[in-house]
Amino acid sequence: MIQFVNLTKVYKGPGQNEVVALKDINLTINDSEIFGIIGLSGAGKSTLVRTINLLERPDVGSVKVNGVEMTSLSRPRLREERQKIGMIFQHFNLLASKTVADNIAFPLKLSGAPKAEITKRVNELLDLVGLSDKAKAYPFQLSGGQKQRVGIARALANNQEILLCDEATSALDPQTTMSILKLLKKINKERGITIVIITHEMNVIKEICDRVAVIEEGEIIEVGPVSEVLLNPTTETAKTFLRGVVKTEVPYEVAARLKSQNGGELLQVTFLGSLAGEPLINEMVEKFDVVINILYGNIDQIRDVTFGMLVLKLTGPEQDKAKAFLEEKGLKVKVIENV
Amino acid sequence: MFNPTVLMMLKDALIETIYMVATSTFFAVLFGLPLGILLVITAPDHIKENKWLNSILGWIVNFGRSVPFIILLVAIVPFTRWLVNTSIGTTAAIVPLSIAAIPFVARVTEQSLREVDKGVIEAALAMGATTSQIIFKVLLPESLPSLVLGITITAVNLIGYSAMAGAIGGGGLGDLAIRYGYQRFRGDVMLLTVIVLVILVQVVQTIGNLIAKSLEHK
Numbered sequence: 001m002i003q004f005v006n007l008t009k010v011y012k013g014p015g016q017n018e019v020v021a022l023k024d025i026n027l028t029i030n031d032s033e034i035f036g037i038i039g040l041s042g043a044g045k046s047t048l049v050r051t052i053n054l055l056e057r058p059d060v061g062s063v064k065v066n067g068v069e070m071t072s073l074s075r076p077r078l079r080e081e082r083q084k085i086g087m088i089f090q091h092f093n094l095l096a097s098k099t100v101a102d103n104i105a106f107p108l109k110l111s112g113a114p115k116a117e118i119t120k121r122v123n124e125l126l127d128l129v130g131l132s133d134k135a136k137a138y139p140f141q142l143s144g145g146q147k148q149r150v151g152i153a154r155a156l157a158n159n160q161e162i163l164l165c166d167e168a169t170s171a172l173d174p175q176t177t178m179s180i181l182k183l184l185k186k187i188n189k190e191r192g193i194t195i196v197i198i199t200h201e202m203n204v205i206k207e208i209c210d211r212v213a214v215i216e217e218g219e220i221i222e223v224g225p226v227s228e229v230l231l232n233p234t235t236e237t238a239k240t241f242l243r244g245v246v247k248t249e250v251p252y253e254v255a256a257r258l259k260s261q262n263g264g265e266l267l268q269v270t271f272l273g274s275l276a277g278e279p280l281i282n283e284m285v286e287k288f289d290v291v292i293n294i295l296y297g298n299i300d301q302i303r304d305v306t307f308g309m310l311v312l313k314l315t316g317p318e319q320d321k322a323k324a325f326l327e328e329k330g331l332k333v334k335v336i337e338n339v
Numbered sequence: 340m341f342n343p344t345v346l347m348m349l350k351d352a353l354i355e356t357i358y359m360v361a362t363s364t365f366f367a368v369l370f371g372l373p374l375g376i377l378l379v380i381t382a383p384d385h386i387k388e389n390k391w392l393n394s395i396l397g398w399i400v401n402f403g404r405s406v407p408f409i410i411l412l413v414a415i416v417p418f419t420r421w422l423v424n425t426s427i428g429t430t431a432a433i434v435p436l437s438i439a440a441i442p443f444v445a446r447v448t449e450q451s452l453r454e455v456d457k458g459v460i461e462a463a464l465a466m467g468a469t470t471s472q473i474i475f476k477v478l479l480p481e482s483l484p485s486l487v488l489g490i491t492i493t494a495v496n497l498i499g500y501s502a503m504a505g506a507i508g509g510g511g512l513g514d515l516a517i518r519y520g521y522q523r524f525r526g527d528v529m530l531l532t533v534i535v536l537v538i539l540v541q542v543v544q545t546i547g548n549l550i551a552k553s554l555e556h557k
């Protein structure tokens with residue numbers, strides 16, 4: 001478990017300039033979850049994640065990793081704790097002078113593991129990340145995706161319980177990004193490792209995170225399960241990120257077409273989770289004296305949550321009752337406009 | 340001009356030069372390398388940031404680099420005499436040559452180590468590396484090709500300086516060129532000496548380049 005309590009970090013810029021990179025952060029990241037941190041450039045994402053292994057020392061507040069207060073550790077104890085936390089980076093940060101195998105062996109050598117054990121462990125890790133045939137290659141001979149795989153293997157060498165990822169897929173193309181995310185997910189499932197992912201790509205969050213925090217100007221403005229935050233963003237920043245990831249808006253062309261039709265009430269109905277599987281619309285039509293016309297629809301999946309949106313035209317004497325019925329069943333109903 | 344005596348003299352002088360250059364390069368690296376490492380790690384935002392130590396070291400190195408070699412040569416005669424019990428001859432020449440090259444090696448080292456990606460150092464820190472592990476397992480191995488080239492340049496410079504040291508009785512090719520070529524008007528000896536010096540420089544540089552290349556994984 002990673003706990004931030006009242007965490008504040010201020011950078012002293014040139015002259016009297018001060019940048020408040022983190023402002024009174026309170027956050028708990030649970031064991032074995034994949035936790036996403038999203039925010040615009042300069043929001044403080046890297047600073048936040050770097051306080052976990054104390055690459056950045058907070059000015060105020062506490063960071064506890066599995067109950068250990070990181071800010072009050074002696075240097076040798078801090079190094080010990082750091083060995084339990086793996087980290088991967090946007091630019092991979094591999095040692096150019098060492099082979100893939102030696103890069104993976106590096107943290108084991110630092111902690112003085114016996115040679116035989118190192119060899120065995122390196123082979124296991126190479127296998128895990130699918131690079132057994134590249135053991136003797138140098139980083140310059142690898143693609144970006146392969147380099148990140150080496151980074152991941154290296155970050156897991158000491159059987160770390162936590163993996164920090166600072167923009168780990170930002171330098172990769174979409175396809176490679178997906179394969180790296182899959183690998184991370186697999187590692188999370190198989191080993192129960194806690195993964196903290198920083199990104200500015202909502203797709204990464206949508207793909208593998210369990211929970212997400214939205215950070216803006218050093219403050220956490222939203223936090224919760226991914227499906228919740230994605231589907232009900234309450235802040236502008238979150239909404240901005242979501243545009244294009246989750247389609248809950250009626251496309252312009254559709255809206256224009258709808259305007260030209262008259263009569264009835266235009267509704268946007270959003271449904272979530274298990275509701276997506278229930279024949280609610282059908283039930284409504286059977287129960288009430290209404291006619292519906294489905295004009296637009298979209299169904300998507302975030303993690304294991306299915307969600308969807310329909311634009312309906314509702315006409316008939318029991319319009320209002322039907323609408324109330326849907327709301328009662330837990331659907332979100334929004335009147336687009338009375339045409 | 341290719342008579343056996345001249346060739347004999349050339350051979351002896353060449354060996355003396357190689358001895359002077361090799362030994363002084365060794366001592367220059369022995370003292371210059373740690374100095375360069377200190378310069379790097381005490382720099383702002385590096386692993387052992389220390390403003391005071393950094394500026395003092397920087398000042399010392401600059402001072403050493405700004406003293407003209409010929410003046411250093413004479414100025415440290417008492418020190419040389421104290422250290423090696425003589426102020427003339429090849430062994431005595433090694434003292435000023437080493438001292439002149441120490442600050443140079445320090446700067447060359449500094450430059451090489453500074454090229455090591457900050458991200459790689461950070462990755463090592465995140466793995467719990469100690470300062471000495473970062474120096475010996477990250478900074479030095481990562482900058483080895485560049486260090487080899489820097490040391491090669493130091494050796495090449497020392498070949499030139501050793502000729503100057505030869506002028507005040509240090510032996511070697513420079514000494515030969517001055518005593519025979521210049522003072523006894525033996526143009527042929529002068530020419531031969533220069534040719535040997537040119538070849539020596541080429542050989543040293545080529546070997547350095549080859550080693551650096553073989554170490555580089557880019």
Ligand SMILES: Nc1ncnc2c1ncn2[C@@H]1O[C@H](COP(=O)(O)OP(=O)(O)OP(=O)(O)O)[C@@H](O)[C@H]1O
Pocket residue numbers: 011012013019020021039040041042043044045046047048200
């Ligand atoms: N070493 C530093 N010195 C001074 N200011 C810094 C330093 N590091 C970060 N900052 C400032 O702190 C703020 C937060 O930076 P941070 O790197 O955490 O942002 P980020 O969310 O990771 O951004 P990006 O997406 O661009 O990586 C920024 O305003 C940045 O300019």
Ligand SMILES: [Mg+2]
Pocket residue numbers: 045046047167
């Ligand atoms: Mg960042």
